[in-house]
Amino acid sequence: NAGVTQTPKFRILKIGQSMTLQCAQDMNHNYMYWYRQDPGMGLKLIYYSVGAGITDKGEVPNGYNVSRSTTEDFPLRLELAAPSQTSVYFCASSYRQGGPNEKLFFGSGTQLSVL
Amino acid sequence: AQSVTQPDIHITVSEGASLELRCNYSYGATPYLFWYVQSPGQGLQLLLKYFSGDTLVQGIKGFEAEFKRSQSSFNLRKPSVHWSDAAEYFCALRGGFQKLVFGTGTRLLVSP
Numbered sequence: 001n002a003g004v005t006q007t008p009k010f011r012i013l014k015i016g017q018s019m020t021l022q023c024a025q026d027m028n029h030n031y032m033y034w035y036r037q038d039p040g041m042g043l044k045l046i047y048y049s050v051g052a053g054i055t056d057k058g059e060v061p062n063g064y065n066v067s068r069s070t071t072e073d074f075p076l077r078l079e080l081a082a083p084s085q086t087s088v089y090f091c092a093s094s095y096r097q098g099g100p101n102e103k104l105f106f107g108s109g110t111q112l113s114v115l
Numbered sequence: 116a117q118s119v120t121q122p123d124i125h126i127t128v129s130e131g132a133s134l135e136l137r138c139n140y141s142y143g144a145t146p147y148l149f150w151y152v153q154s155p156g157q158g159l160q161l162l163l164k165y166f167s168g169d170t171l172v173q174g175i176k177g178f179e180a181e182f183k184r185s186q187s188s189f190n191l192r193k194p195s196v197h198w199s200d201a202a203e204y205f206c207a208l209r210g211g212f213q214k215l216v217f218g219t220g221t222r223l224l225v226s227p
Binding site for chain 2: 004035040041042043044045048058059090092098099100102103104106107108109
């Protein structure tokens, strides 16, 4: 089982460039999430999805877009990269949300630098 | 509003010594509480979780945590730390069906 797979692992962007961070899970999880992790700030939720075709904003959605056309994939799009988007990005998935069986599975992260 | 506070940014523990990482939360009812661990260059992995019932929760890798409602705390403990436990530890809270909120993390350093 691959679990949650994120690509790329590292990327350097120039200001104003765009890119897509890929995330795929093979556990048939309905719930998927994108977090960013900044030093000393913990994880902040960018966007999440409760199933194919359904997405919603998290705490820090500005500058990002997502789509969920399949259960497996949940790409994160940066349209006009800004230095403030320099961060480590984590994708996660879970089978359930808000109950005793809740458990998030995380990918290994994408380190993004915008220069 | 719900929030999680991890007051210690860094903690250094000698190998073989006991460990306690602090987590305090703010939420109006009984929350769902989690501890996740992040090894260098890796994503987060669930160590343990509390939903209801027994306030002392056992997790993987020999960790345990105790939910104390009166103190709004959910501290993580381990009786004897191994060098491989060096990592960053995150406490997290979910209030009902609200968003999962993470603390800012505590980095554990293990000295020989």
